[in-house]
Amino acid sequence: MSYLTAHPREVAWLFVQHCALVGTALAIAFAIALPLGIFAARSARFATPLYGTLAVIYTIPSLALLAAIVRFFGLGFWPTVIALVAYAQFVLARNVAAGVRGVPYAQTDAARGLGMTSLQRLLRIELPLATPVILGGLRIAVVAMIALATLGGYVNAGGLGVLIFRGLDAQYTAETLAGSIPAALLAIAADLFFRALERRAIGSA
Amino acid sequence: MNARAGATIAFDSLVVTYPGADRAAIDGVSFDVPAGSFTVVLGPSGCGKSTLLRSVNRLVEASTGRVLLDGGDVSGGDAVALRRGIGYVIQAVGLFSHMTVAQNIAVVPGLLDWEQARIDARVDELLSLVGLEPQRYRARYPRALSGGEAQRVGVARAIAAQPRVLLMDEPFGAVDAIVRASLQDETRRIASELRTTILFVTHDVDEALRLADRIVVMRDGRVEQAGTPLELLTAPATPYVASLFGTGTAIAAEASLRDVLAAFSDGAQRLTVRDGDNVGTISFAALRQARGDNDLS
Numbered sequence: 224m225s226y227l228t229a230h231p232r233e234v235a236w237l238f239v240q241h242c243a244l245v246g247t248a249l250a251i252a253f254a255i256a257l258p259l260g261i262f263a264a265r266s267a268r269f270a271t272p273l274y275g276t277l278a279v280i281y282t283i284p285s286l287a288l289l290a291a292i293v294r295f296f297g298l299g300f301w302p303t304v305i306a307l308v309a310y311a312q313f314v315l316a317r318n319v320a321a322g323v324r325g326v327p328y329a330q331t332d333a334a335r336g337l338g339m340t341s342l343q344r345l346l347r348i349e350l351p352l353a354t355p356v357i358l359g360g361l362r363i364a365v366v367a368m369i370a371l372a373t374l375g376g377y378v379n380a381g382g383l384g385v386l387i388f389r390g391l392d393a394q395y396t397a398e399t400l401a402g403s404i405p406a407a408l409l410a411i412a413a414d415l416f417f418r419a420l421e422r423r424a425i426g427s428a
Numbered sequence: 429m430n431a432r433a434g435a436t437i438a439f440d441s442l443v444v445t446y447p448g449a450d451r452a453a454i455d456g457v458s459f460d461v462p463a464g465s466f467t468v469v470l471g472p473s474g475c476g477k478s479t480l481l482r483s484v485n486r487l488v489e490a491s492t493g494r495v496l497l498d499g500g501d502v503s504g505g506d507a508v509a510l511r512r513g514i515g516y517v518i519q520a521v522g523l524f525s526h527m528t529v530a531q532n533i534a535v536v537p538g539l540l541d542w543e544q545a546r547i548d549a550r551v552d553e554l555l556s557l558v559g560l561e562p563q564r565y566r567a568r569y570p571r572a573l574s575g576g577e578a579q580r581v582g583v584a585r586a587i588a589a590q591p592r593v594l595l596m597d598e599p600f601g602a603v604d605a606i607v608r609a610s611l612q613d614e615t616r617r618i619a620s621e622l623r624t625t626i627l628f629v630t631h632d633v634d635e636a637l638r639l640a641d642r643i644v645v646m647r648d649g650r651v652e653q654a655g656t657p658l659e660l661l662t663a664p665a666t667p668y669v670a671s672l673f674g675t676g677t678a679i680a681a682e683a684s685l686r687d688v689l690a691a692f693s694d695g696a697q698r699l700t701v702r703d704g705d706n707v708g709t710i711s712f713a714a715l716r717q718a719r720g721d722n723d724l725s
Binding site for chain 2: 327328329330332333334335336337338339340343347348351352
């Protein structure tokens, strides 16, 4: 706690940066994963190569993935966001697809038979019923992203990783903890937040 | 209930073959469903009866041949618009689990852009029609309904926008026998109030006899016989139809117990009983179930 009490404004600023990295990446990742997951749920021919590709990205060690992205896009905020987005696709797209596929056939059949267009079916029936599973994916993805975003400290993207790596370099444990403890608390808070959303969604689905 | 006259349905040499199947699910079916009739398609599972039903609202498309509604080919227009004018009830009910009873019933009126006040009034009217008190049931979610209540809501949802045709695919197959009997009686009552043409699919001979003006017996994708219950019971066209309905000769309703037992002792599982123009069947199974209410149908 000694580092935190000595440099509260720096820690707060890096915390905000960390949230910005994760928030930006999560928004972009979800915007990509939602259509990918919906297509994957509709077409097995699309799903198989998609999951294969995303699984390969997912299995690349995160530091190596980031290094490869920095090689092409340089240092800073956006390359880190790209790495987080790429990494989260596997979990997000799969959960969107699983949620949509998990909607009971009776309900999609009834929706079709009553005369909903495929877009109406998606927006009024499939996505609302898939919401708990999609939120589960978001929860897992955001917790992983909060951890991964610390690597941003290596590549000039800011965030709490700055403190962790600087502390490690200087063998200054208090500084490392000043980065890692807020990151851990942020991850726990995000997990609880999405769990609460999931429970609400299950209650109304 | 401001009823709209039902439409006629005509199947014209209809063939439906599913992709990758080695034989047709519907293999050349032609028959007419009169406007406003209660027509039951009866057959064993896998005989194509559900496929036949789903060809009317184009959940399956004809491979060759046509389905005509009031003389117009259903494949002529937009499938979505077609379905909004046709009620659809399925065995699994398929109520939308994230919507209340009222929201479920309001789906098709909403798709048709009815005004909210008209929708609200219609929801209450329909709940009363299917025997559910509007105040108690409007705001409930499907998970808080029994199987019988859920299917009542399913029926209300299907007829909400006054469809000219109502398709019912084994709607009471998943509820217990006592609830099924009361749902059947109420379906008959609703049918006579609505004037909608009803095409109803079942594998249950007793259910068919209880509900139908006309019965179409299907087997292996073809029609074995179509006619009134009386015709099928007294003049079965094929051995299969005869085996479904029992012996061809009907016994009179006034027959003595001795006659009935004698007929059963000949090995029949089911006897046709005739009382004037009313006709029904009686079986050992039904006799065992009967609880003193001498209901022969």
